[in-house]
Amino acid sequence: MSLKDQKTLRLVLTEAPGAKRYHALQKLLEHGYTVTCTTETNFQAESNHSNVLVVTGVTSSENLLEQAETTRSQIEAVKHGEWKPWFPVIDYDRCTNCMQCLSFCLFGVYGVDQNHKIEVQNNDSCKTNCPACSRVCPEAAIMFPKYKTGPINGDAVTAADLDREKMKIDISALLGGDVYSMLRTRSERAQSRFSKERDPDKALKERQRCLVKLAEAGDIPPEVLMALPSPEEIIQRAEVAKAKAAAALQNSPQQIS
Amino acid sequence: MSNPQIIYCHCAYAQVVPKEVKEAVLRKLCDANIPFEAVADLCELSARRDAGLQRIVTTTGPIKIAACYPRAVKWLFAAAQARLPADSTEILNMRVQTAEEIFERLLNPEVKPNLPASEQPGAKPNLSSHV
Ligand code: SF4
Numbered sequence: 001m002s003l004k005d006q007k008t009l010r011l012v013l014t015e016a017p018g019a020k021r022y023h024a025l026q027k028l029l030e031h032g033y034t035v036t037c038t039t040e041t042n043f044q045a046e047s048n049h050s051n052v053l054v055v056t057g058v059t060s061s062e063n064l065l066e067q068a069e070t071t072r073s074q075i076e077a078v079k080h081g082e083w084k085p086w087f088p089v090i091d092y093d094r095c096t097n098c099m100q101c102l103s104f105c106l107f108g109v110y111g112v113d114q115n116h117k118i119e120v121q122n123n124d125s126c127k128t129n130c131p132a133c134s135r136v137c138p139e140a141a142i143m144f145p146k147y148k149t150g151p152i153n154g155d156a157v158t159a160a161d162l163d164r165e166k167m168k169i170d171i172s173a174l175l176g177g178d179v180y181s182m183l184r185t186r187s188e189r190a191q192s193r194f195s196k197e198r199d200p201d202k203a204l205k206e207r208q209r210c211l212v213k214l215a216e217a218g219d220i221p222p223e224v225l226m227a228l229p230s231p232e233e234i235i236q237r238a239e240v241a242k243a244k245a246a247a248a249l250q251n252s253p254q255q256i257s
Numbered sequence: 258m259s260n261p262q263i264i265y266c267h268c269a270y271a272q273v274v275p276k277e278v279k280e281a282v283l284r285k286l287c288d289a290n291i292p293f294e295a296v297a298d299l300c301e302l303s304a305r306r307d308a309g310l311q312r313i314v315t316t317t318g319p320i321k322i323a324a325c326y327p328r329a330v331k332w333l334f335a336a337a338q339a340r341l342p343a344d345s346t347e348i349l350n351m352r353v354q355t356a357e358e359i360f361e362r363l364l365n366p367e368v369k370p371n372l373p374a375s376e377q378p379g380a381k382p383n384l385s386s387h388v
């Protein structure tokens with residue numbers, strides 16, 4: 001089920017005094033809940049909202065969390081925390097609809113809307129902690145709000161950011177081509193050694209070492225590179241993404257160069 | 258003028274907002290005994306296209322949000338088809354501001370709008386049909 005189709009539970013707290021309210025909120029927020037704190041004594045939830053739990057007064061934060069969890073499971077609402085919300089956010093003030101990000105991403109995060117405009121469609125397909133697509137965007141229009149530094153974290157983009165070499169990564173170098181030829185060469189070299197040594201662990205280590213090196217160079221978490229599909233599949237996926245981007249560009253009346 | 262709606266983001270799944278800042282802001286909000294909306298993670302609500310974000314932007318009156326960078330918050334809301342009003346939204350950035358500063362601004366009925374403008378110097382024209 002897609003993220004937007006999953007049910008969520010919202011809590012409404014009324015008549016909760018300061019200190020109790022703070023401890024209750026801490027607990028609920030750490031467990032992913034959205035909580036409306038109201039001073040209205042007769043709070044009426046919006047009609048047709050079975051996913052709102054109104055709580056008057058707080059006895060203890062543990063009791064309240066338990067009550068929330070019971071209601072959540074009764075109404076079959078989602079359990080938060082199983083997915084870390086890490087995904088690209090597009091700054092449309094900067095985006096030129098060039099489709100570089102769509103061509104680049106192998107995990108189907110990007111798509112186009114009915115006006116052939118780039119959009120993030122599958123947020124939860126994004127690889128946690130990987131900001132690689134923000135590096136390929138020529139306009140620094142892709143943010144990851146939970147990233148450590150600017151402008152990727154949403155801080156203002158400066159002229160220096162656009163010039164900085166670290167913002168630019170050659171897509172082809174990451175899209176299978178060079179990465180995989182590099183891996184192949186290394187693993188062929190390694191294989192001849194390993195065939196004599198008969199140590200498959202060493203082969204894996206060699207591959208990991210190479211991937212880690214790439215990760216260091218490009219700021220891509222090693223586990224993301226390890227999760228990449230086979231070279232053949234990469235090429236196939238890249239073709240699909242490229243075709244999607246080309247079709248969108250062809251049909252887009254708004255592309256700005 | 259109506260009192261601003263106050264939204265507090267707890268950034269529950271990352272360590273990018275200093276713990277002491279977010280806890281101090283939350284504590285002060287609770288002690289002040291005022292209405293506010295506390296969300297565990299604004300990013301998650303955006304990804305889910307959560308109706309709560311629509312509810313915030315369609316409620317009349319100014320909006321004050323304690324979260325992170327204004328540019329990120331602006332486009333997180335936009336991604337959920339919820340456009341924050343540029344003339345009456347103030348974002349407080351818990352990644353860089355102090356809890357005292359933030360709390361003072363949250364409680365102040367005056368609003369200092371600070372969403373990044375749509376036409377930035379050097380930026381390409383806005384493809385604004387998106388929001
Ligand atoms: S890569 Fe191109 S289409 Fe993607 S966000 Fe950047 S400017 Fe927009």
Ligand code: SF4
Pocket residue numbers: 145146266267268269271274297298299300301324325326329330333
């Ligand atoms: S909006 Fe900012 S503060 Fe809130 S969860 Fe996202 S990154 Fe954290």
